Amino acid sequence: MSDKRYQVFVSSTYSDLQSERRLLTQILPVLGCLPCGLELNPSGVSAWAAIKKLIDESDYYVLLVGSRYGSLSPSGVSYTHMEYVYAATKQKPILVLMHEAPETRSIELQEKTPEGRLKLRDFRLLLQRGLTAGWTDERSLEMALRQHIPQLIQSRPMPGWVRANQVSNPQLERENQALKQRLAELEQERDLWLGKGEGLATSMAQGQDIFEVAYRCKAYAAGNCEEVSVRSQLSWNALFLSFAPYMSQPQHEDFIAAKLAERVQEVALKDVQASRPKTHAVTDITLAPLCFNTIKLQFRTLGLIRRVPRPEDARVWWQLTTAGEKHMTALMAVRKTAPRPA
Numbered sequence: 001m002s003d004k005r006y007q008v009f010v011s012s013t014y015s016d017l018q019s020e021r022r023l024l025t026q027i028l029p030v031l032g033c034l035p036c037g038l039e040l041n042p043s044g045v046s047a048w049a050a051i052k053k054l055i056d057e058s059d060y061y062v063l064l065v066g067s068r069y070g071s072l073s074p075s076g077v078s079y080t081h082m083e084y085v086y087a088a089t090k091q092k093p094i095l096v097l098m099h100e101a102p103e104t105r106s107i108e109l110q111e112k113t114p115e116g117r118l119k120l121r122d123f124r125l126l127l128q129r130g131l132t133a134g135w136t137d138e139r140s141l142e143m144a145l146r147q148h149i150p151q152l153i154q155s156r157p158m159p160g161w162v163r164a165n166q167v168s169n170p171q172l173e174r175e176n177q178a179l180k181q182r183l184a185e186l187e188q189e190r191d192l193w194l195g196k197g198e199g200l201a202t203s204m205a206q207g208q209d210i211f212e213v214a215y216r217c218k219a220y221a222a223g224n225c226e227e228v229s230v231r232s233q234l235s236w237n238a239l240f241l242s243f244a245p246y247m248s249q250p251q252h253e254d255f256i257a258a259k260l261a262e263r264v265q266e267v268a269l270k271d272v273q274a275s276r277p278k279t280h281a282v283t284d285i286t287l288a289p290l291c292f293n294t295i296k297l298q299f300r301t302l303g304l305i306r307r308v309p310r311p312e313d314a315r316v317w318w319q320l321t322t323a324g325e326k327h328m329t330a331l332m333a334v335r336k337t338a339p340r341p342a
Helices: 018-031 045-057 079-089 114-127 138-155 170-195 198-203 236-246 253-273 289-301 322-332
Strands: 006-012 033-036 060-065 094-099 132-135 210-221 224-235 281-287 305-308 317-320
Touching: 006 018, 006 045, 006 079, 018 033, 018 060, 018 138, 045 079, 060 079, 060 114, 060 138, 079 094, 079 114, 079 281, 094 114, 094 138, 132 138, 210 236, 210 253, 210 289, 224 236, 224 253, 236 253, 236 289, 236 322, 253 281, 253 289, 253 317, 281 289, 289 305, 317 322
Parallel strands: 006 033, 006 060, 060 094, 094 132
Antiparallel strands: 210 224, 210 281, 305 317
């Protein structure tokens, strides 16, 4: 057997597929795969961010489908559906293990509402466009997994994982350290350059000035999903408050992008419906890189955030400056109202 191991994200609804999910986590290691996934139903943005990170880090994506559509996100789309769409957009090799006759399973394992059953039907139709293997019981599920996982690995080879001592390269490590040092020097030069523009902030857009945020998202209408480009208008204060309360301590750029996306999510459906009136849900907000970089540079030049060096971490980290803390406090502080006349 090869020394390489592949990380596989296992996605499924939860309460109706617990034994089948356990079976997958037992068989996958035998096939040279490391299963991962959230073992409880996700709830909230933090869980969804963790799921996307796991999918990003995984080599393959396996979706186990029984007779439920799954818990719904605030957008009306199930988290299982969202995981599948996200994995597809990331071009992950996907294997769908779909029950051949979901209506024959125990009644307590099935969707309880007509709307849920309709969404499950539409979801199954979407899944049939990709690599799908049927199953009816744990025996047939194990056989499908043992047959199709090796075929998927052979047809869609992925980087996988190997022991660190097998890929150690002293020369590469020295080059990496030299690059990190050069990046630190460039960062210092950039800070000096920005520091010379002290009078620039007075002429910059800020506060209640409007900025047009460019982003892409998934728009759902009539059972179909389409990736669209959208522009929404938000004030600089609204953008700042989307992440500022969390940045008294350093946070990495992915966190800031996620918080900005949460804020855009609040207005995205209305703005998408302006051109696509039948859209009923919007997910997976991703800011355009140029737009995200403009927002960062704007707040940095205004002196509200600063870059924080983290030599041990390749990601970029940011924190509020003293001016940023004061600005956030001024925006969030509750003012005293005038007393009512007696």
